[in-house]
Amino acid sequence: MADDNPGARPRGRRRQAVTIKHVAADAGVSLQTVSRVINDGANVSPEMKTRVQSSIDKLGYVPSIAAQRMSGSRSYLILALNDRDRTIADWSSRQGVDWVDQMLLGGMLKCAELGYRMMIELVDTHNDHVERELRATIAALQPDGVILTPPHSDNPLITRLLDDQHIPFARIGSIAAGPGIRMTMDDERAARLATEHLIELGHRRIGFVSGSGEYSLSQWRVDGWKAAMAAAGLNIRDLLAEGDFSFASGERAARHLLGLRDPVTAIIASNDQMALAALDVAREQGLSVPADLSIISFDDTPIVHFAVPTLTAIDQPIAATASRAVELIIDAQRGTDLPDQPVVIPAALVRRQSTGPAPNPSPR
DSSP: OOOSOTTSOOTTOOOOOOOHHHHHHHHTOOHHHHHHHHTTOSSOOHHHHHHHHHHHHHHTOOOOHHHHGGGSSOOOEEEEEEEHHHHHHHHHHTSOOOHHHHHHHHHHHHHHHTTOEEEEEEEOTTOTTHHHHHHHHHHHHOOSEEEEOTTGGGOHHHHHHHHHTTOOEEEETOOSSSSSEEEEOOHHHHHHHHHHHHHHTTOOOEEEEOOOTTSHHHHHHHHHHHHHHHHTTOOOTTOEEOOOSSHHHHHHHHHHHHTSSSOOSEEEESSHHHHHHHHHHHHHTTOOTTTTOEEEEEEOOGGGGSSSSOOEEEEOOHHHHHHHHHHHHHHHHTTOOOOSSOEEOOOEEEOOTTOOOOOOOOOO
């Protein structure tokens, strides 16, 4: 049977992908010229840029990483390194921890806006072979820049390797001297905000559950709590409980703070899982939140929105920090002078149902 529409594309055949060769042919220029336009290279006249861009728009061409690498100067790829063990544990537990999700939200959207791509690799900072592992990753991906998250941000093997290879990198959660772009979410100030909020509500016995000592930010948060308590003339003796960001450590810390001869009336926990543990212990002991005990968390991941009561929390601006890190790395690629002081992306206190006025003293 004759085809009623001989010009129609045969069924089942995929539309041919538009490549850099199609753009070059349509614009009547060389592949190298198209590559220079894509990579914003030098020695391309405004008229030629307009001509090539018109062909790109007409054909609907989307530059691939391979095409962008033709110039030999940039990969248009930003690599983020996250802690392997903790990330896998968080994913496996499926408890709503969304550090990586927020990094992707901020980093990938900013990369897309600026014509880059972002990838996340998991690296074990404690592995004796971390340097060899990272060298292999860099050789395979040839990233234009790297984002380091704690505890990688303060690992001298990693920072020295990146510096030696002249790869721009951002160190989130690090203010220590050394190479790279130092960035913080102002954890010390955030802990002060949380403590001051509770003091304003009349609390005087405010316990603090620290995070893992492996992370510099854990001590910054303790320092902020101590500073706010000192400014209010409040004693902190026996009010600091050690945690490690796990639910179990939060349970132990909450039992300690609530089992004191003079129990706390408020608890600040260094992450959401430990705050939820404190909430469970409070229920177990017959305490009402916030009537008997106020609780504040750090991070503000999705799980705290569904707690009963919903948790007052320090909202860590992870997405905004990753987005700014991408901008600064690309600036470094372009030769822009970078800040010599830590870049601060401030956190904020989100007030919800878990904090209220201090209870009147009564025997328990």
